[in-house]
Amino acid sequence: MTESALRIRGLAKSFDKPVIAGLDLEIAAGQLYALLGPNGAGKTTTLRMVTGLTRPDTGSIEIFGIDARRHPLEAKAITAWLPDEPMLYDKLSPSEYLAFVAGLWRMDPRSAAEEAERLLHWLDLWEERDTRCEGFSRGMKQKVALAGALIHDPRLLILDEPLTGLDANMARSVKDALRAQVDAGKTVIVTTHILEVAERMADRIGIIAGGKLLEEGTLEELRGRAGSEGMTLEDIFIRLTSGA
């Protein structure tokens, strides 16, 4: 049986009104999973609960079998979280930022430096490694933040809208980086409003609205359940969410 990277059971969260209402979701290891949903569906809230940034009202979250609510440090040690507006310390260069993040993870400085060098080359940031991030474009900052998320070699990578605002070249290099993570055996969860990205990249797709999972599966499975082989993901998404 395939290992489960993320298992969510009965997750619920209310702010002034219910946002997540009894969400069940299981994501197998080694996949790129796209979590879709209309604005306000609860995607970010769900992922913030998974990464320990928002406390659920009820429900369980397991990351590779680790109970993330009971053992948050163990769960965080194997998880990376890239928010839609990543916070970088602008006065630091990419090299300094990666050394700083590696220090937070208490990585051995020598192996952290080796990993930073590998990531900076891989994400095409090597020439800028000693330039302060403050003058970087959004895409470059996104790549520095991605390198920071990957420095401790997480098994599960969770990214909220990683492609928003990126030009085609930058988006391609981030997409390639994510696919390479999956090819290396990691699990990647992304939220996106760019349905073509989910359609082309994702191994499986989950659609949530109103705090519940409406549908889940491969694109072919979603098409099959929608009853039309020729449907685009956009057609399926609109059909499912317009009544939600």
Ligand SMILES: Nc1ncnc2c1ncn2[C@@H]1O[C@H](COP(=O)(O)OP(=O)(O)OP(=O)(O)O)[C@@H](O)[C@H]1O
């Ligand atoms: N800290 C908070 N306090 C109050 N309400 C919140 C808080 N965080 C989220 N919400 C509400 O929860 C709902 C879901 O928000 P969330 O950001 O999870 O949606 P989303 O699916 O990520 O949306 P989008 O696609 O627009 O980013 C929204 O109605 C939002 O206003």
